Amino acid sequence: MGINEKVPQGFKFYGTHVGIKKRKKDFGLIVADDICSAAAVFTKNTFCGECIPIGKKHVENAELQAVVVTSGIANVATGLEGRENEYRILDKIAAKLAIEPKNILPSSTGVIGPQLPIKTIETFLETHSLDLDQDYETFAQAILTTDNRIKVRSLNVGDGKILGIVKGSGMIEPNMATMLAYILTDIKISKEEIYPMLKTAVDQSFNTISIDSDTSTSDTVAFLASGHTSASTKEIQAALNQICYELALDVVKDAEGATKTMFVTVKNAVSQEQAKKAGKSIINSPLVKTALFGHDPNWGRIAMALGKTEGLVFDQNKVEIFYGEYPIFSENHEEQQNIEPITTFIQENEDIYLTVDLHQGKENFQVIGCDLSYEYVKINSDYST
Amino acid sequence: MGINEKVPQGFKFYGTHVGIKKRKKDFGLIVADDICSAAAVFTKNTFCGECIPIGKKHVENAELQAVVVTSGIANVATGLEGRENEYRILDKIAAKLAIEPKNILPSSTGVIGPQLPIKTIETFLETHSLDLDQDYETFAQAILTTDNRIKVRSLNVGDGKILGIVKGSGMIEPNMATMLAYILTDIKISKEEIYPMLKTAVDQSFNTISIDSDTSTSDTVAFLASGHTSASTKEIQAALNQICYELALDVVKDAEGATKTMFVTVKNAVSQEQAKKAGKSIINSPLVKTALFGHDPNWGRIAMALGKTEGLVFDQNKVEIFYGEYPIFSENHEEQQNIEPITTFIQENEDIYLTVDLHQGKENFQVIGCDLSYEYVKINSDYST
Structure with missing residues (x-):
């Protein structure tokens, strides 16, 4: 099926170069047309990135409307300034898209230590329109670091669709990875059900892989359900398990330098x-x-x-x-x-x-x-x- | 000081090629002129070599008179046949040297899996005299596998001497190593004191190093005291700590492929x-x-x-x-x-x-x-x- 046929109803994407990396895309957005049921699981690394506590807080009420990813710099070990930079990005995006900052999940991946070039990012956001569309591949490209290729999986389930996008190719173990994964579905899932479903799928997939025994400071797997279509809990759990397994395998297959x-x-x-x-x-x-x-x-x-x-x-x-x-x-x-x-x-x-x-x-x-x-x-x- | 000056009273050495490796020395002996106070610590790997249970039993009474090392084959995962081969080697050596098999500590290092070429070893032992002397360097060479160099340290302590010989350059962590270390002293140490002394020294030295996080199946550190001279407990503990630390550092310095x-x-x-x-x-x-x-x-x-x-x-x-x-x-x-x-x-x-x-x-x-x-x-x- 073509790109558009894989996209669950209610989601749009964006990916571009804002100036964190030298030339490659380094800024990605997923935006839903309304607030979604949502869940996320995060790195267990104690030394974690500035996005992690923000993301945990924002998904606490099982609601999200958007995901923003900066790549090239991990925004880890950057202190108060790093935290504020994330909020500044969220505020700018929220204002432009007329959504609430608290409904955005931020992620960042790349080198640990440096501050994000916040002025450059803000200037970009002030001077460019965010042309969202169904092209998830530009988003998938924008979140990569040492990955060799984009990694996307999709399935039909019930009346709806499920789409998963992942990045990661090293620092992968034991509780997820330098790994960011976003799984989107248009199937209706309740706010009560969505976290246990994601946890079940992650334990059987991302938590079973290991590239180098190192655990990233920024791992995130997020799952957003826009609620336009329906399927049975059993169907959606099975599809979610399968997508997560395939994405996890894609990460190992793209492991840094791996031949087997x-x-x-x-x-x-x-x-x-x-x-x-x-x-x-x-x-x-x-x-x-x-x-x-x-x-x-x-x-x-x-x-x-x-x-x-x-x-x-x-x-x-x-x-x-x-x-x-x-x-x-x-x-x-x-x-x-x-x-x-x-x-x-x-x-x-x-x-x-x-x-x-x-x-x-x-x-x-x-x-x-x-x-x-x-x-x-x-x-x-x-x-x- | 010359070789002879470093050797504690009461110990002799032997190292030769019996035919486990293609050409290099692969058989080493340390023999004391009488029964020594002795202690040893061993690998914690559950999948351990056939020498390990024999060694544990033989050192249980805090007495040893000799150490025999075969290198090139680890004699691990070789079952009953592997165990019997070790006893056959001990019996031959015991008969030749007129000592008791139960006072010999066996060690083996090298590839996991194959059986020792027991016929070849027995034929060698039947047809050659074991010319023991003070040249510990031939012993130090005979126990090497992927090591680049022999690793020997010595100290004077009180009236006596302490000499340590180690091999190991990979599979080093977290509770010792593909590592065999033999520490000899002519100072009198009681059978009650010798194990705690060794344990203290090992915890501050061999147990603090790591080359690749892998733990060998055959690690052994043995300490034999021949009792010809004397020093205070404090002096001997300090010397033992220092020798173990230096030997551990020598192992890391010789780590497989390491540059730093x-x-x-x-x-x-x-x-x-x-x-x-x-x-x-x-x-x-x-x-x-x-x-x-x-x-x-x-x-x-x-x-x-x-x-x-x-x-x-x-x-x-x-x-x-x-x-x-x-x-x-x-x-x-x-x-x-x-x-x-x-x-x-x-x-x-x-x-x-x-x-x-x-x-x-x-x-x-x-x-x-x-x-x-x-x-x-x-x-x-x-x-x-």
């Missing part, structure tokens, strides 16, 4: 929480990640990473490790005959499925991560200079 | 434990480590890593960050005038001192880590192939 995506399922643990912790320990291990980059099915490092999981007790004699359907370690020995086919499989495929069976309980959990490449080091040793 | 050593002190935390956790979060952050590699004084990533420390509550408005004596972030703003001198400092120095002052409590803790370079990725994406 690794899906790690820890099976038969005593609890989902333990399975998740063990999976994260594996997917965040620099030695597992560099082995994956080297196409090396080094299950010893997987065993090591499993064993270092804090608080995880298991019997190493019962552990089995599989790449796809191939066992590589079981009954305390390496399945040597499988090393070659697995190595070939890793060489030839981007998506690598790893299963670790603890044979201990009944709970499973899947986490998603990626490899650690020269390119990751290059991108991140170069970033602010 | 970073000393992170978290000051004025509410507890030492919180200061340590915060320090480890900083020193293990891939984004902090790549910035260091890029000579980029990116304090924003330090703030991010501080903020993601699990369970750490602090007021971000009070945080100050220093490189050496230079503040780079205080009172919620970047100290721009210091960026250039700090960048120059990072470029020109190998040891980088970072201080994060939380202004919250009264406890300080220092941890030590290193940068993340292309070379780390290269070494570890190539390791088993």
